[in-house]
Amino acid sequence: MLGNMQSQGLLISDILEFAAQAHPDANIVSRSVEGGIHRYTYADALARSKQLANALERLGIKSGDRIATIAWNTYRHFEIYYAVSGMGAITHTINPRLFPEQLSYIIQHAEDQYLFVDLTFVPLVEKLADSLAGVKGIVVMTDEAHMPESSLENLLCYETLASNESPEYQWPCLDDNTAAALCYTSGTTGNPKGVLYSHRSTIIHAFAASQKDALDISEGSRVLPVVPMFHVCAWGVPYSAPMTGATIVFPGAGMDGASLTELIQSEQVDLLLGVPTVWLGLLNHLDEVGEKLDSVERVVIGGSAAPVSMIEAFDKKHDAMVVHAWGMTEMSPLGTVCAPGRYLRSLPDKERYALQTKQGRAVFGIQIKIVDEDNQELPHDGQAFGRLLVKGPWVVERYYLSEESALDDQGWFDTGDVATIDERGYMQIVDRKKDVIKSGGEWISSIELENVAVGYETVQEACVIAARHEKWDERPLLLVVPVSGKSLDKQDLLAHIGKYVASWWVPDDVVLVESLPHTATGKLLKKDLRETYQDYFLSSAKAM
Numbered sequence: 001m002l003g004n005m006q007s008q009g010l011l012i013s014d015i016l017e018f019a020a021q022a023h024p025d026a027n028i029v030s031r032s033v034e035g036g037i038h039r040y041t042y043a044d045a046l047a048r049s050k051q052l053a054n055a056l057e058r059l060g061i062k063s064g065d066r067i068a069t070i071a072w073n074t075y076r077h078f079e080i081y082y083a084v085s086g087m088g089a090i091t092h093t094i095n096p097r098l099f100p101e102q103l104s105y106i107i108q109h110a111e112d113q114y115l116f117v118d119l120t121f122v123p124l125v126e127k128l129a130d131s132l133a134g135v136k137g138i139v140v141m142t143d144e145a146h147m148p149e150s151s152l153e154n155l156l157c158y159e160t161l162a163s164n165e166s167p168e169y170q171w172p173c174l175d176d177n178t179a180a181a182l183c184y185t186s187g188t189t190g191n192p193k194g195v196l197y198s199h200r201s202t203i204i205h206a207f208a209a210s211q212k213d214a215l216d217i218s219e220g221s222r223v224l225p226v227v228p229m230f231h232v233c234a235w236g237v238p239y240s241a242p243m244t245g246a247t248i249v250f251p252g253a254g255m256d257g258a259s260l261t262e263l264i265q266s267e268q269v270d271l272l273l274g275v276p277t278v279w280l281g282l283l284n285h286l287d288e289v290g291e292k293l294d295s296v297e298r299v300v301i302g303g304s305a306a307p308v309s310m311i312e313a314f315d316k317k318h319d320a321m322v323v324h325a326w327g328m329t330e331m332s333p334l335g336t337v338c339a340p341g342r343y344l345r346s347l348p349d350k351e352r353y354a355l356q357t358k359q360g361r362a363v364f365g366i367q368i369k370i371v372d373e374d375n376q377e378l379p380h381d382g383q384a385f386g387r388l389l390v391k392g393p394w395v396v397e398r399y400y401l402s403e404e405s406a407l408d409d410q411g412w413f414d415t416g417d418v419a420t421i422d423e424r425g426y427m428q429i430v431d432r433k434k435d436v437i438k439s440g441g442e443w444i445s446s447i448e449l450e451n452v453a454v455g456y457e458t459v460q461e462a463c464v465i466a467a468r469h470e471k472w473d474e475r476p477l478l479l480v481v482p483v484s485g486k487s488l489d490k491q492d493l494l495a496h497i498g499k500y501v502a503s504w505w506v507p508d509d510v511v512l513v514e515s516l517p518h519t520a521t522g523k524l525l526k527k528d529l530r531e532t533y534q535d536y537f538l539s540s541a542k543a544m
Contacts, residue, residue, distance in 0.1 A: 009173070009174065009175060009176035009199065009200070010176045010199055010200050010203035010204070011086075011171070011173075011174055011176060011199050011203070012081075012082065012085045012086060012180055012199050012202060012203065012239065013082065013085070013086035013171035014171075015082075015203070015206070015239055015242050015243050016042065016045065016046045016049060016082045016086075016242055017046065017171075018242070018243070019042035019046075019242035019243070019245060020041075020042045020043040020045075020046040022245060023042060023219065023242070023245030024041060024042070024043055025041070026041065026042055026219075026242075026245045026246065026247050027039055027040065027041060027247050027248075028040060028041070028042065028044075028045055028075050028078060028247070028248050028250070029247065029248070029249045029250065029267055030073075030074045030075040030249075030250040030252055031074075031250065031251055031252035031253070031254045031259070031263060032074060032075075032252060033072060033074065033118050033119050033120060033141070033142070033252055033253055034119070034142060034143075034146050038074075038075055040075065042242055045075065045078060045079060045082070046082075047167035048079050048162065048167070049079045049082040049083040049086065050083070050165075050166075050167050050168065050169035051162040051163065051165040051166065051167050051169075052079055052080065052083035052161075052162045052165070053083040053084075053086060053087045053169050053171075054165035054166055054169055055161045055162050055164075055165045056083065056084065056087060056089065056114075057087065058165070059114065059136070059137070061084075061087070061089050061113060061114070062088075062089070063087075063088035063089060063172070063174075063178075064088070064089065064090065064179065065089045065090065065113045066089070066090045066092045066110045066111060066112045066113060066182060067080070067084045067089055067090065067091060067092060067112065067113060067114050067116065068092040068093075068094050068107060068110065068112035068114070068115045068116065068135075069091065069092070069093050069094065069115075069116045069117070069229075069230065070094045070096050070115065070116070070117045070118065070121045070124070070125065070230065071116060071117060071118040071121070071141055071229070071230065072118050072120065072228070072229070072230075072250075072251075072252050072253045073225060073226075073228060073229045073234060073250040073251055073252065074118070074141070074250050074252050075250065076141045076158060077116075077118075077141070077229050077250075078229075078238055078248070078250070079162075080116055081181075081229070081233075081238050085180040085181060085199070085202075086171050087169075087171070087172065088172050088174055088178060090179050090180065090181060090182050090196070091180065091181045091182070092110050092112055092181070092182040092183075093181070093182075093183055093229060093230045093231070093233065094106060094107070094184070094230060095184070095186070095228070095230050095231050095520045095521070096121050096124055096230065097520035097521070098186065098192070098520040099520075100127060100128065102191070102192055102520075103124075103128055103131070104128055104130075104131035105191055105192065106184050106192055106194075107128070107131055107132065107134075107135065108131060108134065109191075109194065109400075109401070110182060110184075110194065110400075111134055112134070112135055113134075113135065113136055114135065114136055114137050114138070114139060115132070115135050115137075115138045115139070116138075116139045116141055116158070117138060117139070117140060117141065118140075118141050118142075118253075119140065119141070119142050119146060119148060120253055122140060122148050122150055122152070125138060125152060126150060126151055126152055129151070129152060132152075135154075136154065137154040137155075137156050138152050138154060138155055138156065139156045139157070139158050139161060140155060140156070140157060140158060141158045142157065142158060142159065143157065143158075143159040143160075144157050144159065144160055174199060176198065176199045176200040176203070177198050177199070177200055178198060178199055179196050179197070179198055180197055180198055180199045180202050181196075181197045181202065181233060182194055182195070182196050182197070182400060183195050183197070183231065183232055183233065183329055184329075185329045185330070186329075186519045186520045186521050186523075193399040193400070193402075194399055194400025194401065195329050195330050195332075195396050195399065195400065196400045197233070197332060197394075200393075201332060201393060201394040202233070202236070202239060202332070202394070203239070204365065204393050204394055205236050205239075205332045205334060205394040206236050206239035206240045206243050207243070208334065208363050208364060208365050208366075208394075209235070209236045209237075209240045209334050209363075210240045210243060210244050211363065211364070212339070213337065213339045213341060213363070214334065214337045214339065214363045215235075215237075215240065215271070215273070215300060215323075215325070215334075215337070216271075216298065216339070217237070217240045217241060217244050217246050217271065218244050218245075218246060219244055219245040219246065220246075221241070221244070221246035221247070221270060221271050222246070222247045222249060222267060222268055222269045222270050222271065222295075223237060223241055223246050223247065223248055223249065223269070223270075223271045223273070224249045224250075224251065224260075224263065224264060224267075224269040224271065224272050224273070225237040225238075225248070225250070225251075225273045225274075226251055226255065226260065226272065226273060226274030226275075226278050227273050227274050227275065227302070227303070231329075231520075231521055232327075232328075232329050232332065232333040233332070234273075235273055235300075235302065235325075235327075235333060235334065236332065236333075236334065237273060247267075249263060249264075249267045249269050251263055255278060255281075256281060256285070257281045257282045257283075257284060257285025257286070258285055258289075260278075260281075260282050260285075261282065261285055261286060261289075261291060261293075264293060264295065264296060265291075265293075265294075265295070268295040269295055269296060270295050270296060270297045270298070271296075271297065271298050271300070272296060272298070272299045272300065272320075273299075273300040273302075274299075274300075274301070274303075275301070275302065275303035275304060275521075275522045276301055276303065276304055276305070276306050276307070276310060276522075277518075277522050278522075279299060279301065279306075279310060279314075280310065283310065283313050283314070283317075286317070286318070287317075292317065292318055293318040293320060296318060296320045297320060297321065298320065298321050298322075298323050298340070299314050299320050299321070299322050299323065300323045300325050300337075301322055301323070301324055301325065302324070302325040302326060302327065302333075303521060303522055303523065304447075304522065304523050304524070305324075305357065305359075305429065305447050305450075305451055306322060306324060306356075306357065306451075307357075307450075307451040307452075307454040307455050308353050308354070308357055308451065308455055309454060309455040310322065311353050311356050311357065312349075312353055315349075315353075321340045322356055323337060323338060323339060323340060323356075323360075324337070324338040324356060324357065324358060324359050324360055325337045325338070325359065325360065326359035326360065326427070326429060328415060330395060330396040330406070330413060330415075331366070331390065331392070331394065331395050331396070331413075332394040332395070334363060334366075334394075335359075335362065335363070335366050335368065335390055335392075336359045336360040336361055336362050336363065336366070336368065336427050337360045337361065337363055338355070338356055338358055338359060338360030338361070338426065339360060339361075343424070344356070355426065357428070357451065358422075358426045358427065358428040359419075359426075359427050359428055359429055360426060360427065361424070361425040361426055361427065362425070362427070365392045365393055365394065366390060366391075366392040366394075366395070367390065367391050367392060368388060368389070368390050368421065368427060369388075369389050369412070369421075370384065370385070370386030370387060370388055370389070370419055370420070370421055371386050371387050371389060372386055372387075373387075375408075380421040380422060380423060380425065381422065381423065382420055382421070382422030382423065382426075382428075383420065384420060385418055385419070385420055385430055385436075385443050386418065386419065386420075387414060387415075387416075387417075387418060387433060388414075388415045388417040388418065388419040388427070388429070389408075389412040389413065389414055389415065390412065390413050390415055391407075391411050391412050391413060395413050396413060416432055416433050416434070417429050417430075417431070417432055417433065418430045418431045418432070418433055418436050418443070418445075429447060430443070430445040430447065430448070431443075431445050431446050431447050432526075434526075435447075435465075435466075435526050437464070437465075437466040437474050437475070437476050438466070438473065438474050439469070439472045439473065439474050439475055439476070439504070440471075440472040440473070442504075444476055444505050445505075446463075446464035446465065446466075446476065446526075447464075448501065448505075449462075449464045449476055449478065449497065449501065449505065449507065450462045450463060450464050450524075452496070452497050452500045452501060453478060453480065453493065453496075453497060455496075456493050456496050456497075457483075457486075458482055458483045458486040458487065458488045458493075459480055459481070459482065459483065459488065459493065460480075460481045460482060460483045460484070461480070461481040461516055462478060462479065462480050462481070463478075463479045463480075463516050463524045463526065463529060464476050464477065464478050464479070464507065465477055465479070465526055465529050465530050465533060466530070467508070467509075467533060467536045467537070467538045468534075468536070468537050468538065469508070469537075469538045470537070470538075475507070475508045475538045476505070476506075476507040476508065477507060477508065477509055477511065477533060477536060477538070478493075478494075478497075478507035478509070478510045478511070479510075479511050479513050479516060479529065479533075480493070480510055480511070480512055480513065481512075481513055481514065481515060481516055482512060488512065490509075490510040490512075493510055494506055494507065494510065508538045509536075509538060511533075511536075516529070517529065
């Protein structure tokens with residue numbers, strides 16, 4: 001027997017309609033690419049999104065067509081999110097930090113009809129001109145006064161395109177399983193793979209992300225998503241914020257510590273979201289100028305693990321609580337959150353910081369488990385290491401244009417991460433499956449070693465990879481970028497690490513480097529480092 005309730009679909013267009021009616025005073029604040037601060041309401045955003053939808057229809061865009069963006073977090077990018085998905089087309093956000101070959105592949109694989117680009121990225125797109133044969137036009141996200149000189153053909157001005165259209169538009173009534181947005185993985189192994197989100201999955205994800213025990217976004221929140229809109233929909237903030245009536249503060253291209261500080265202070269932001277590298281730059285700037293973040297209450301950190309030193313710095317210096325979160329492009333992306341609940345807040349500082357380094361508990365809707373090499377489920381005791389599997393209504397079932405399911409025969413998606421889960425359900429990423437170090441049959445977490453190393457006062461950045469060993473097969477090799485202008489003693493660093501991990505985990509050697517390679521999403525690119533140091537043979541025989 002079925003229930004007797006209405007079956008109205010869950011559509012992205014309804015979010016902005018609701019925000020304009022229920023939260024007329026909430027603002028969208030943007031640092032514009034041209035310079036200055038832009039400010040308007042959700043009602044303004046709704047009207048402009050409808051103008052853009054009318055313009056796209058006039059250009060011949062139909063349901064299912066892909067519209068690509070290469071753009072910063074701004075109000076225009078926000079409008080594209082709603083205009084494109086709302087009319088039944090697909091918003092395809094592209095990460096400009098990918099390699100040119102990957103960008104070319106993505107644009108051609110997605111068969112994008114139009115490409116919307118910020119002024120910053122016009123030179124990048126010019127270099128991709130040979131890959132744009134199927135693209136009908138390129139829309140520069142600016143006004144006529146700032147339109148650039150360019151060799152690109154079929155160049156259109158965003159403001160001119162949309163401003164002549166009517167702000168009246170009737171959103172189509174779509175099946176909520178209709179595709180809404182497309183995002184490609186960073187492609188560290190092989191070509192990037194597309195993840196195609198539906199209206200339904202996006203709305204359910206936004207509901208879940210807004211919960212107090214998740215990102216805790218509500219009507220009074222003033223949210224600064226530094227996590228880019230070109231990657232996994234800025235962790236869903238462009239949907240969760242208007243759904244709840246929160247004010248969004250978009251940083252535009254101003255990602256440096258000084259620009260972020262100015263925006264946070266002037267707009268009294270209370271919730272920050274981004275990756276550790278961004279927050280390291282912010283903390284360093286704040287130390288240099290002697291400022292405190294008085295308004296910030298929570299800093300959500302994802303993408304890679306935040307070291308204890310960062311968690312403590314936000315707490316002690318700025319009275320801000322670090323909230324670890326974890327997810328993937330394939331998960332829309334939210335999977336777990338280490339929310340500051342009653343138990344976490346009850347712990348003494350040292351124990352609390354240790355718990356905050358974990359990626360947290362699964363949000364409602366997501367199931368997680370760890371399994372061994374034989375696919376047998378492992379205990380949640382905080383000790384057992386296993387492959388992390390997930391399932392849920394906003395987790396990928398298959399990749400874009402693939403005929404094969406990405407799930408196992410029981411419906412679980414293998415994340416490629418190795419993790420532990422403790423008795424209270426707190427999950428901790430130990431490593432990527434391909435990055436874990438197997439020394440004498442035992443596993444060593446490169447991530448944990450990196451976090452300890454970064455806590456050393458003269459270490460700017462650290463990376464641990466497996467080096468070949470004549471007795472143990474693999475041993476940890478530590479690569480370190482020292483703090484500029486500071487000397488670093490290798491033995492002192494290893495002694496520091498030995499205070500926090502088992503003696504047999506301590507790396508066999510330290511290599512000082514000027515920089516470390518990163519993926520397009522800011523993660524350490526260990527594949528390149530393993531190739532560089534593949535002949536770095538460690539001969540010392542550490543006792544296990």
